[in-house]
Amino acid sequence: MTQDIRLDQAWVPSACTLPTAERPLRVAEFDALFAEAVQAVRRAEPGRLRLDLVFTSGNAARAAELAARENGCCSFFTFTLTIAAGGLALEVTVPPEHIEVLDALQARAGAAPTSA
Numbered sequence: 001m002t003q004d005i006r007l008d009q010a011w012v013p014s015a016c017t018l019p020t021a022e023r024p025l026r027v028a029e030f031d032a033l034f035a036e037a038v039q040a041v042r043r044a045e046p047g048r049l050r051l052d053l054v055f056t057s058g059n060a061a062r063a064a065e066l067a068a069r070e071n072g073c074c075s076f077f078t079f080t081l082t083i084a085a086g087g088l089a090l091e092v093t094v095p096p097e098h099i100e101v102l103d104a105l106q107a108r109a110g111a112a113p114t115s116a
Contacts, residue, residue, distance in 0.1 A: 016073055016074050026069075026070070027108075029066055030066065030105070030108060030109075031108060033059075033062060033063060033066060034051075034108060034109045034111075036054075036059075037053040037054045037056075037059045037062070037063070038051050038052070038053060038054075038109055039052045039053065039054055040052040041106060041109045041110050043106060046096070046099050046102075047093055047094050047095065047096060047099060047102065048091065048092070048093045048102075049091070049092045049093075049102050049105060049106050049109075050089055050090075050091045050092075051089065051090045051091075051092070051109055052087065052088070052089050053088040053089065053090060054088070055083075055086055055087055055088040056088075059088060060081065060083055060088055063081055063088075063090045064081050067079035067081065067090065067092075074101075076094055076095055076097075076098050076101075077092060077093070077094060077098075078092070078093040078094070079091070079092055080093075092105060
């Protein structure tokens with residue numbers, strides 16, 4: 001099965017320094033993480049999104065590595081990975097001028113089929 005990796009304008013802001021040719025691959029990496037690990041998506045406030053992930057060391061490493069690479073090209077993101085009480089969460093925050101990027105990220109995470 002071929003996965004549709006459409007890029008909308010909200011997903012890739014002008015502040016992104018990732019080469020255009022690499023953007024579909026990064027979107028596919030996020031989509032795979034969402035489909036395979038996300039259990040819940042929560043938006044506590046406009047600039048903060050929390051993704052509850054299936055608790056495994058592999059998911060923790062994968063989320064951390066992807067977040068580090070994403071922060072390298074879109075430095076406006078703040079990623080916080082929390083491992084506590086048998087749970088794993090990735091929190092993503094953005095400044096007010098990038099709320100639409102977080103909206104797009106939430107839409108992709110919420111659209112992913114859950115594996116749990």
